[in-house]
Amino acid sequence: MLSRILSGDFPRSRVLTAVLIVVVLGLALAPFVFPGARALNVAAKICVFIVLVASFDLLLGYTGIVSFAHTMFFGIGAYGVAVAITRMGPSWAAVAAGVGVALVLSFALSLVIGLFSLRVKAMFYAMITLAVAVAFQTLASQLSDLTGGEDGLSFKVPELLTPSFSLSETPFLGVSLNGKLISYYLLFAATVLLFLVMLRIVNSPFGRVLQAIRENEFRAEALGYRTVAYRTASNVLSASFATLAGALLALWLRYNGPDTSLSFEIMIDILLIVVIGGMGTLYGAVVGSAIFIIAQNYLQDLMKLASNATSGVPVLRDLLHPDRWLLWLGLLFIISVYRFPIGIVGKLRVNAWIKARAKAMAAATAKGVS
Amino acid sequence: MSSSAATPAVPDALPEVKADRIPLLLIPALALLALPAIGSFSTWVTLTFAGLAMGMIIFIIASGLTLVFGLMDVLNFGHGVFITLGAFLAVSVLGAMAPWSTSDRMILNVAVVLVAMLVAMVVTGAVGLGYERLIIRPVYGNGLKQILITMGGMIVGEELIKVIWGPQAIPLPLPTAFRGSVLFGEAAVERYRLIAVVIGLIVFAAMIWVLSNTKVGLLIRAGVHDREMVESLGYHIRRLFVGVFVAGSALAGLGGVMWGLYQQGVMPQMGSAVNVLLFIVIIIGGMGSVGGCFIGALLVGLVANYTGFLVPKVALFSNILLMVVILLWRPAGLYSVGKR
Known part of the structure; x- marks a missing residue:
């Protein structure tokens, strides 16, 4: 049963299993365990990023393609919902229409970009997607009639999801059962579902071909797989999941603008998470997102303490300034790329594997002696 | 490497390569083409000079990037950091020598800018040396890791600049002698833009001279064309590459000083903002080609200024449109180099 749900892709490390259980339980019980609006926002953001980063890992970790246009698809999803609701009013039909149009647009765009530029080397693809992403961001802030320009769009969500909607008057375990709570659980359920679907995809024969292309494109081609078709399919799938993540973000925030979904900072965040968490394992997206978003929100508080403590030391004080948190994560990123490119999850899995092998060998020698 | 006289069978002159x-x-x-569209001749002169100046500065910045790529297939996504660093160093130098920069004597003004350029080039060159050692060398030959790690270099570099100079934008006023405009008939051309064009031409000429008239230049061109062949002849292409990388970083620093003065202000994000433009330029020019990079940079500068005047809405996408048009015409860029 569990094997079917996880598509046979178990964490394969006791520590990793424990971490994953903590993260999933933490997210599932977030409204009850961590009170306060800030904590709930952090939990919601982790959920959105799990989907977003996992979808990027389909591309980077599983197929070996570097794209800088991932936030573009994320933005299309978010703008799809935002524009549709602004035009059609806060109804479920509007949400469905927005998501539908966004998916079609992402599908078409990713297909075109993929077919045109996936034939070239990784570097060209990275450059071209970077240029396209910048152009799209400019476009979104220019079409202010449609997208609200730099200010973005604030909108109402369907009534079920608004904080004023109430399931019952009496709070349950000290938490009022309002639309915000429903909204969070909708987001959580969608995250779990999308994640499991992606896990299914990467563990399917199709996913194996993608990994073969990543390892040795020439050999995959020689085995008879049309690599361009597979790479394009991976690009389209990844774009579609990113679009859905964007739609979820917009529904949660009830707002969307260029900085929330399209900015290059988000692209950098995605890169950091996927590398630190572990490329080529979707669990890396879960662990990485949780660590990164928590660090983003709470590391700064810690750094403020450190910075105040060292206020007498000139350079150290500036290095530990709360706004410089990205510096430390950037350093961690660089170290990750060349010391352990398999990331936290890969490292944990390798450690578990080495341990298991040592145990098996010890058992074998013990048997041989007796 | 002159052909020796002892082997008369070898023809003295290689067959002429047809120049493209x-x-x-x-x-x-x-x-x-832009002249009739704009209508007024004086406006056209102003815009053309603005475009050329912008193009020249972009060329200075991008030339190192394209050579580094051509030589070793290394694409430095962190190239922008060197621009930012150069520009901030100019702020510090001009700030420290404020009496010279605001003086009415032209010679002091010129001196202060020269000092700023020299400091910027030396420092960015030195940083480039360390950057190559720490960031590029460990992942050499692995395209995917290279993109990721140079991106990481960009993030960390930008943050370090914020640590040193603070996160806010800083104004960088032009020294007195560089302000104002020169009149050509009715057309006013900003003095600094003229100077930028002249400096750009000097850098371009010097680079072409080094590449075509010195042994190092010959090796670089040969290396861009076919690395293995140069190595098999016994030359250390790695050492050559480090040299080119340092020179490219120093040129980015010089370009940063000029870009900062052109915008009359600096901010920590300026490098990453220019990055996209640089990629477009080197793609248009043909990856690895200095001549192509020069033409590409000038085209980008001119198109940006013309469309900015004619159709401001389109101007934001003009670079991408230009790239698409050029690539439809020549898929490998204006001048394709080597086997790529």
């Missing part, structure tokens, strides 16, 4: 001059015509063609 069509891309050269693009720049005057574009300028002439």
Whole structure:
């Protein structure tokens, strides 16, 4: 049963299993365990990023393609919902229409970009997607009639999801059962579902071909797989999941603008998470997102303490300034790329594997002696 | 490497390579096409000079990037950091020598800018040396990791600049002698833009001279064309590469000083903002080609200024449109180099 749900892709490390259980339980019980609006926002953001980063890992970790246009698809999803609701009013039909149009647009765009530029080397693809992403961001802030320009769009969500909607008057375990709570659980359920679907995809024969292309494109081609078709399919799938993540973000925030979904900072965040968490394992997206978003929100508080403590030391004080948190994560990123490119999850899995092998060998020698 | 006289069987002169001059015509063609569209001659002169100045600065920055790529297939996504660093160093130098920069004597003004450029080039060159050692060398030959790690270099570099100079934008006023405009008939051309064009031409000429008249230049060109062949002849292409990387970083620093003065202000994000433009330029020019990079940079500068005047809404996408048009015409860029 569990094997079917996880598509046979178990964490394969006791520590990793424990971490994953903590993260999933933490997210599932977030409204009850961590009170306060800030904590709930952090939990919601982790959920959105799990989907977003996992979808990027389909591309980077599983197929070996570097794209800088991932936030573009994320933005299309978010703008799809935002524009549709602004035009059609806060109804479920509007949400469905927005998501539908966004998916079609992402599908078409990713297909075109993929077919045109996936034939070239990784570097060209990275450059071209970077240029396209910048152009799209400019476009979104220019079409202010449609997208609200730099200010973005604030909108109402369907009534079920608004904080004023109430399931019952009496709070349950000290938490009022309002639309915000429903909204969070909708987001959580969608995250779990999308994640499991992606896990299914990467563990399917199709996913194996993608990994073969990543390892040795020439050999995959020689085995008879049309690599361009597979790479394009991976690009389209990844774009579609990113679009859905964007739609979820917009529904949660009830707002969307260029900085929330399209900015290059988000692209950098995605890169950091996927590398630190572990490329080529979707669990890396879960662990990485949780660590990164928590660090983003709470590391700064810690750094403020450190910075105040060292206020007498000139350079150290500036290095530990709360706004410089990205510096430390950037350093961690660089170290990750060349010391352990398999990331936290890969490292944990390798450690578990080495341990298991040592145990098996010890058992074998013990048997041989007796 | 002259052909020796002892082997008369070898012809003295290599057969002439037919020069491809069509891309050269693009720049005057574009300028002439823009003239009737703009209408007024004086506006056209102003815009053309603005475009050329912008193009020259972009060329100075991008030339190192394209050579580094051509030589070793290394694409430095962190190239922008060197621009930012150069520009911030100019702020510090001009700030420290404020009496010179605000003086009415032209010679002091020129001196202070020269000092700023020198400091910027030396420091960015030195940083480039360390950057190559720490960031590029460990992942050499692995395209995917290279993109990721140079991106990481960009993030960390930008943050370090914020640590040193603070996160806010800083104004960088031009020294007195560089302000104002020169009148050509009715057309006013900003003095600094003229200077930028002149400096750009000097850098371009010097680079072409080094590449075509010195042994190092010969090796670089040969290395861009076919790395293995140069190595098999016994030359250390790695050492050459480090040299080119340092020179490219120093040029980015010089370009940063000029870009900062052109914008009359600096901010920590300026490097990453220019990055996209640089990629477009080197793709248009053909990856690895200095001549192509020069033409590409001028085209980008001119198109940006013309469309900025004619159709401001389109101007934001003009670079991408230009790239698409050029690539439809020549898929490998204006001048394709080597086997790529």
